[in-house]
Amino acid sequence: MVVRHPLSDAEIDRVFHALADATRRDIVARVMAGEQASVSALAARYDMSFAAVQKHVAVLEDAGLVTKQAQGRERIVRGNPERIAQASELLARLEALWKARFSQLDALFTDTRTQE
Numbered sequence: 375m376v377v378r379h380p381l382s383d384a385e386i387d388r389v390f391h392a393l394a395d396a397t398r399r400d401i402v403a404r405v406m407a408g409e410q411a412s413v414s415a416l417a418a419r420y421d422m423s424f425a426a427v428q429k430h431v432a433v434l435e436d437a438g439l440v441t442k443q444a445q446g447r448e449r450i451v452r453g454n455p456e457r458i459a460q461a462s463e464l465l466a467r468l469e470a471l472w473k474a475r476f477s478q479l480d481a482l483f484t485d486t487r488t489q490e
Contacts, residue, residue: 381460385438389461397422398430399488402439406453413449451489 383388392398418429431451434440438457442449442469 381464386461386464388437389439389457392439393435395430395433396428398439401427401430401434401451402453402458404450405440405446406455406458410450410452412445414449414452421445 393402396419404419405411405414413428413431414424416431417424421490431440431442435442438454440451440453442451444450
C-alpha cells in the first residue's frame with residue numbers, strides 16, 4: 375500500500391533531514407511557540423557560532439519549516455505551521471498504516487488459535 379501525501383519525496387526528505395538535528399528541532403519549537411526571533415537572538419541561545427546557527431536556520435528554511443523575513447537589519451525567523459501540519463499528517467497516515475497491519479496480524483493470530 376502506498377501512502378499518498380501532498381509533499382514530494384524530495385520535500386519529505388528535506389523536512390525529516392532538517393528535523394533529525396536537535397538544535398534545529400529546538401529552533402522550530404521556539405519559533406512555533408510564537409517566539410519570533412532574529413537569527414542573532416536565536417544564536418545567542420546556543421553554544422555555537424552565529425554562522426552555525428545561520429546554517430541551521432537555512433536548512434530549516436530550505437525544508438519549508440521556517441521562513442526568514444527582513445525587518446530592518448535583522449532577519450526574523452518564523453515557524454511555518456502548514457509545513458509542520460503536512461509532516462504531521464504524513465506521520466499520522468504512516469501510523470494508521472502500521473496500526474492496520476498490526477490489527478491484521480492480531481486477527482491472523484486469533485484465527486490461528488481458534489482453529490487449534
